[in-house]
Every structure is written in C-alpha cells, then in structure tokens.
Amino acid sequence: MLELTDVRSFYGAIEALKGVSIEVRQGEIVALIGANGAGKSTLLMTIFGSPRVRHGSINFLGQDISRLKTHEIARLGIAQAPEGRRVFPRLTVLENLKLGAILAPPANFDRNLARAYAMFPRLQERQGQRAGTLSGGEQQMLAIARALMSEPKLLLLDEPSLGLAPLIVRQIFAAIAEINREHGTTVLLVEQNAHQALKLANRAYVLVNGRIQSTGTGAELLASDEVREAYLGGAGHH
C-alpha cells in the first residue's frame, strides 16, 4: 500500500532520513519505534511532502506521491494525527471534526461523527468546547477522531501516548486496534512507548539516526535482546 524506497530528507540543514526503506501493507498495523530525534516524526511528515523527499521515492497505492503537495497527498486517502496533536485550539471540538471531514462525502458525515463519538464519548460531552481547553488525553482523542473523519485508507499516528496517563494510553491503544479491526484502516504508528506499540503491531521497524536498524514482527522485536535493552528499559524488567 505504502512503500518508501531509499528516502532521504532534511529537517532544516540536518539530514534526518538517510535512506529509509519501509513498507506498509493493506490492513496492517506497522509500528516505527526509535529514540527521540531518530527521525520518526520527520518520516511521517516526509510522507506528506513537508519536508520534501530529496532522494528516493514514496509510492502509495501504485502512485509516486513524492512530488505532490501536502493537501493533494491527503486527498489520496492518508490522514495524520501529528506530533503535538495540533488541534485547532480556538475552534470547538465539533468544528475540529468538521474540518477533518472535508475530504469525505458530506452524506457520510453523521455516520462518521457517530462512530467517532462512540469511540471517544468524552468528545461528544465536550463538542461545543474550544479544543484548547481540553486535557492532553482528550486532545489526542480529538486528533485521532479528526483524522478518521476523512475516512482514510492509511492512518499515520505520531506518538499518540506521549505525556498521557497509563489509563488513557490503554484507551488510545484499544481505539487504534478497533480502528484497524472494525474500519479496516491501515495504520502506521510512531511510538517511543515501544512495548505497547510492539504488542499492538503486526510488524515493526526500528529507526536509529535516520536509518532502519532492524525489522520484524512485533513479537520478534519484543523478544529481541537488542530492542529490549535499547527501548524497553533493559532486559531485566520484563
């Protein structure tokens, strides 16, 4: 479905991706784990054409998207809940969701809104409230729900668990599993919370300094000593 081949891109003057090749297949949950600054967020933004690919290619559903503009890439069916959530703080929860829905057929709006509210009932309770007044967990729910409103084929999630309490993290990960299972949405998940991400993912990649260091199924990487030491707080903990 999505295939990156030897992708290089720059974050400012720094080469953040130094030749990354990954593949996401239809229906999968693929996790991308790695330390802070490894290039995970840059990779997700590079898929969206900002920053642009300097070298290599990005193929989505048989089409090279590496020269398209950001909004054109979104129109092909990719949505993102980005780093830092980026909800529109001075718009209401409902207005944020309406903006998420601009690429979906208007006739599906009510159904999609009902689904989003069923998944995150808190959003319905707060639909008239400005998004900037929500808690971090609620903002993350809104960012995911907003991305889903466009009925994406591929959903990119950037650190959905960052800074959230364990209970909320469990809710968010349950929701991601549900999105993948019930809606058939393919998911590319970037996480520092490697343990949770690897448990959820079909396959995963480990990104180190802008390069893919290892790859395998979620279970394989969970069991790998190398990954356990580097990202799961040492072998002794689990």
Place this chain on the structure above:
Amino acid sequence: MQVPPPMAYFLQQLINGLVLGSIYGLIAIGYTMVYGIVGMINFAHGEIYMLGAFLALIAFVALSAIGLSSVPITLVIVLVVSVTFTAAWGWTVERVAYRPLRNSPRLAPLISAIGVSIFLQNFVQLTQGARSKAIQPFLRGGVTLYGGGDGAFAVTVSWLQIFIVVFTTVLMIGFTLLIARTSLGRAQRACSQDLKMASLLGIDVDKTISTTFVIGAALAAVAGMLVTLYYGVIDFFIGFLAGIKAFTAAVLGGIGSLPGAMLGGLLIGLIEAFWSGYAAAEYKDVAVYGILVLVLTVRPQGLLGRPAIEKV
C-alpha cells in the same frame, strides 16, 4: 422635537463619525485577515482601496457618459466593476509579490508590500494624472433630524450617509456569518491557527490564502466606492492616509481579530469626527496616529486581540 444646540452638534458629529468609521472598518478587515492567516502587514492594502475608488470613479464617469440615470442600476454596476477588478488586483499582488516570499524572513514580504504600494501609487498617478478627480454629486438630499430654525444648528443625515452605514452593516454581518458558519470560513480560521495542520487535512492552503486577499480587496473596493460617492473627490494619494488609519483601527481592535477590526474602525471614525468637531480639525490625523502609538505601547494586543504569548 427640541434639542439643545450642544446636543445637536454632538449628534451631528456622531453621525459623521459612524459613516467614517464604517468605511475604516471595511478596510481594516483586510489588514486583520491577512495578518491572521500569513502573519504579515499588507502595507499595499491602502493602495488596493485607492484602486477601488478609481475604478468606481471610472465606472461612474463611463455610465454618466452613456446617459444612465437610474440610481440603483448605476450603484450596482459601479459596485460590480470596482469589486471585480480590485479583487483581481488583490489576487495578483499576493501571487506576484508575497507568495514567492512566504518562507523568507518576516522583513522580506513587508518590504515587498511597500514596493507594491509605491508601484500602485505611481501607476495610478501616471495613468490617471496627479490632479484630484471629481464626480457629480450622487444621491442628493437627506433627512433633517432637527430643523435648525432661527439660525440654530441643524442635524441632518444624508441619504448617502444612511446608505453607507446600512450597506456596510449588512456587509459586515454577512461577512461575519461567512467566517463563523460556512466551511470556507472554517477553513479560513483553521489556516489562521495552523497552516500546516490545515494542509494535512486536505485544505489547499495556497487557495485559502488567495481567497483571503481577494475578500480583503473586495471589501476595500467597496470602501473605495463609498468614499468616492461620499466625498466626490479622490486622488492617487488617498490610499496612504486611509491605509494607515485603517491599520490603526485594526491594531486598536486587536490585529488578527475580525470583530476587533470592525470595532476599531468605528472607534477611529468617531475619534476623528469628534476631534474635528471639538478640538482642531487640522490635527485629526495627529489624534489618530497618537492613538496608534498609545495602543502599541500600552496594550499592543488591542481591545479584542489575544496576547501574543498564546500564539505558539
């Protein structure tokens, strides 16, 4: 109705101030919208307004030359001509002078704006001449609210003043609804809060920015047309003064805030009218610039604006 003379004088200044203020408000919307979405002060906006005034004047002269006498039809045609061509100018200026500089340091588009402003002033001066242009008084007559028998002061409202206030009020209400209720308005507000996120959702950011310039220019064109009607005389330099006053209005209301621009426009109009009426008319511009300095030092976020810290 008996109105004591000081009261009558006050009423008259109030009416004059409202008329001026509604025109400043229309221009101020353009400054504040562009600032909200691309974070730059479009210093050529006053010249866009001046172009609107000249296009209206040309349309007037052309229509009276062919002998059209119907007031409503004349108004509609003049409005359409002025708004269409001015909006096209607004669109072009953004494409040519600002878009290529969008990712440059903040100073670059500002300098470009000043360049556009000088270009447009000289362009109109060369093509239309440096002398002021006049049109025949249009839409004569009015209502005397308080008849000034025995040499007392008369309070009058002309039909033109009523037209200006009603028309701008309707426009501002329509514009507010457009921003608050429609998907175009939502996209606009989304872009002014987070351009990149808006594009991730599939919003064509370039198009939204173009639309902003077009709407701002269209409203400035209406202001230009109304001023042409109201004063009957314009020249290539009117954009400078009106531009700075409308900019002051936008800053007073809180730059980036739409209700702020309308409120600021109204206040600047009233301040100018009352200063002219009670203090010294020749110092009215000084009063307005004094307010600009005062607001920038004491309350830079303006009356309805948000403190800059919030814009992370």
